[in-house]
Amino acid sequence: MLAESGGPWAIPWPCVHEFLSIVTNPRIWRKPTTLKQALDQVEAWIESPGLTLLAETGDHWPALRETLSRTRTSGPKVHDARVAAIATTHGVRELWTADRDFSRFPNLTVVNPAASAE
Numbered sequence: 196m197l198a199e200s201g202g203p204w205a206i207p208w209p210c211v212h213e214f215l216s217i218v219t220n221p222r223i224w225r226k227p228t229t230l231k232q233a234l235d236q237v238e239a240w241i242e243s244p245g246l247t248l249l250a251e252t253g254d255h256w257p258a259l260r261e262t263l264s265r266t267r268t269s270g271p272k273v274h275d276a277r278v279a280a281i282a283t284t285h286g287v288r289e290l291w292t293a294d295r296d297f298s299r300f301p302n303l304t305v306v307n308p309a310a311s312a313e
Contacts, residue, residue, distance in 0.1 A: 205247040
């Protein structure tokens with residue numbers, strides 16, 4: 196697993212928030228993950244020595260504006276553009292996600308870890 200590899204990896208903070216929102220949501224899951232389990236999982240990631248948590252920098256607005264304009268992203272997909280802009284301002288070039296919507300951002304190579312595990 197990536198977190199246990201010891202190598203460098205990163206999670207944008209908005210992805211942590213989204214993870215917590217999704218896995219604990221009873222409208223999505225018949226038996227959602229408990230809040231304690233979800234928080235413990237985030238704690239385990241944070242304890243990984245190779246993890247960097249990514250947040251907006253002073254360059255975020257120009258990067259977000261450019262990303263939105265270039266890809267004509269609006270509405271609910273703005274959240275994805277936010278993640279993409281955070282990642283690219285930190286030099287991230289490969290994003291691991293099962294969300295195909297991220298393929299709209301040309302500065303990121305999207306890898307679906309679930310697909311590569313099959």
